[in-house]
Every structure is written in structure tokens, then in C-alpha cells.
Amino acid sequence: MTKLQSSSVAAESSGTASLLCARGVAKSFGGIRAVRGVDFDVAAGEIVGLVGPNGSGKSTLLGCLSRDIAMDTGKVLFNGTDISGLRAMQAARNGMGRTFQSVRIFPELSVWENALMGRQWKGVGLRSMLCPADAATRRRAGELIDLMGFPQLMHEYAGNLSGGQMRLLELVMAMMSGPRLVMLDEATSGVNPTLIESLKHYVKVLNRDEGVAFIIVEHNIGFIFSIADRIVVLDDGKILANGQPEDIRQNQEVIVAYLGA
Numbered sequence: 001m002t003k004l005q006s007s008s009v010a011a012e013s014s015g016t017a018s019l020l021c022a023r024g025v026a027k028s029f030g031g032i033r034a035v036r037g038v039d040f041d042v043a044a045g046e047i048v049g050l051v052g053p054n055g056s057g058k059s060t061l062l063g064c065l066s067r068d069i070a071m072d073t074g075k076v077l078f079n080g081t082d083i084s085g086l087r088a089m090q091a092a093r094n095g096m097g098r099t100f101q102s103v104r105i106f107p108e109l110s111v112w113e114n115a116l117m118g119r120q121w122k123g124v125g126l127r128s129m130l131c132p133a134d135a136a137t138r139r140r141a142g143e144l145i146d147l148m149g150f151p152q153l154m155h156e157y158a159g160n161l162s163g164g165q166m167r168l169l170e171l172v173m174a175m176m177s178g179p180r181l182v183m184l185d186e187a188t189s190g191v192n193p194t195l196i197e198s199l200k201h202y203v204k205v206l207n208r209d210e211g212v213a214f215i216i217v218e219h220n221i222g223f224i225f226s227i228a229d230r231i232v233v234l235d236d237g238k239i240l241a242n243g244q245p246e247d248i249r250q251n252q253e254v255i256v257a258y259l260g261a
């Protein structure tokens with residue numbers, strides 16, 4: 001086995017138990033084998049970067065882990081619970097949050113109202129969403145909006161935000177369910193360099209102060225290498241490499257398949 005071993009070995013060697021432990025995850029779309037029997041672990045409080053060429057299966061794998069996509073085969077344990085048969089909403093109630101490649105906010109609601117909509121991932125039913133949020137929920141929404149640096153935009157329509165601000169708002173919404181793990185899918189896409197730095201800062205603060213683990217799917221190599229504790233490289237639906245950023249940077253197979261010379 002090379003220095004860049006399977007993710008389970010990496011999680012074990014870090015001395016921490018897995019928060020997320022996926023084994024043999026596979027998903028095909030017709031004849032396209034998007035994910036081919038992948039093992040994937042995330043330790044509590046770890047930031048894992050998931051990178052790879054276009055079409056290598058990153059979003060599909062993320063969808064299988066978050067339960068947005070039904071796997072063909074495989075098993076996903078989260079926080080010791082088998083969530084393989086659960087739907088995304090149920091997985092979210094167990095402590096998973098996520099954002100999507102294309103931003104999913106409510107453009108005709110204010111920033112504040114969008115933050116409160118994040119409650120739905122906590123299992124708050126739609127009917128209950130018509131009732132005023134309780135004091136703790138309102139306090140948390142205010143805290144997160146402050147943390148993301150846009151209290152002055154609290155009452156702005158979300159549809160009027162810049163692309164980067166929308167991404168930050170999605171992170172606020174994902175955080176409203178009190179997740180232990182948040183998955184970000186191409187969070188820097190369409191975001192200006194200043195807000196990319198802000199996003200990096202907020203992810204680090206949430207990780208450091210609240211112990212939130214992250215899986216971050218990214219094409220922005222500079223961003224991912226500067227934030228991830230560990231990087232997993234997918235290629236053609238399989239794990240090509242898995243290791244510390246400095247090892248991944250020097251891995252010849254990764255350079256050839258993805259990073260370039």
C-alpha cells in the first residue's frame with residue numbers, strides 16, 4: 001500500500017473514530033458507472049476535500065452520502081447509525097447538512113426568512129414553519145447571519161444577493177439544523193475572491209469553534225489545499241488518492257489525472 005491509502009486507514013491513523021463511514025458505495029445511471037464501490041470516511045471535526053476531473057463522480061458520491069441519491073449498493077454509517085436506507089431529510093435530522101452545486105435558496109424571501117427556513121432540515125414540518133420560530137431558533141439565525149458578515153442585509157430579498165452571498169446564506173441555512181457534518185458542493189463557484197476568503201474563514205470558524213466536520217467538493221484547487229485536513233481524489237468513479245494535501249500535491253498519478261504538470 002502506498003502512503004496514500006484508503007480513507008478508512010487515514011481516519012484510523014488520525015486516531016479519531018469515524019463520524020461518517022461509507023463502504024462500497026456504487027451508483028450507475030443507465031450504463032454510466034458514476035461511483036464504483038467507494039469507501040469514504042470522515043472523522044469528527046475533520047475537513048475533507050473531494051476533488052477530481054469533471055464527471056469523476058464527486059457530486060454523485062456526495063448525493064449518496066447525504067442520501068439525496070439512492071445508492072445501488074453500499075452502506076453509510078453516520079455517527080454510529082446506519083443511514084443507508086434513510087432519505088435526505090431523515091439523514092439531516094441525524095446531523096448532516098449540505099449545500100448544492102446550484103444554489104438552493106428562496107429568492108422571494110428575506111435573508112432572515114431564508115435562515116429560518118433552514119429549520120426544515122431539523123425536522124420542523126411545513127405546517128410548523130407557518131408559526132413564529134422560537135427564541136432559541138431566532139437567536140441562532142441571528143448569530144449565524146452575524147457570523148457570515150451580513151446583518152445589514154437581514155431584511156434584503158435573498159434574490160438580490162450576489163452569488164457569493166447566496167452561497168454564504170446557504171451555509172447559514174445548512175447550519176440551522178445544528179449539523180455535525182456539512183457537505184459543500186462547489187461552494188466557490190461564481191464567487192468573487194473576497195467572498196471566497198470569507199467563506200474559507202467561516203468554514204474554519206465553524207470547524208474550530210463548533211467542531212463541525214466538512215466534506216468540500218471543489219474545483220478551486222487553491223481553496224481546497226488551503227482549507228482541507230485531508231484530500232480525496234476521485235477519478236472515473238473510484239478513489240485515485242487519499243492523503244494529506246502536501247502528499248496529494250506530489251502524487252504523480254494525481255498530477256497526471258487531475259492537477260497537471
Ligand SMILES: Nc1ncnc2c1ncn2[C@@H]1O[C@H](COP(=O)(O)OP(=O)(O)OP(=O)(O)O)[C@@H](O)[C@H]1O
Binds near residue numbers: 034057
Ligand atoms: N442524473 C444523472 N443521470 C445520468 N447521468 C448522470 C446523472 N448524474 C450524473 N451523471 C453522470 O455520472 C457521471 C458522474 O457525474 P458527477 O456529476 O457525479 O461528476 P462530478 O465529478 O461531480 O462532475 P463535475 O465536476 O463536472 O460536477 C458523469 O458521467 C455524469 O454525466
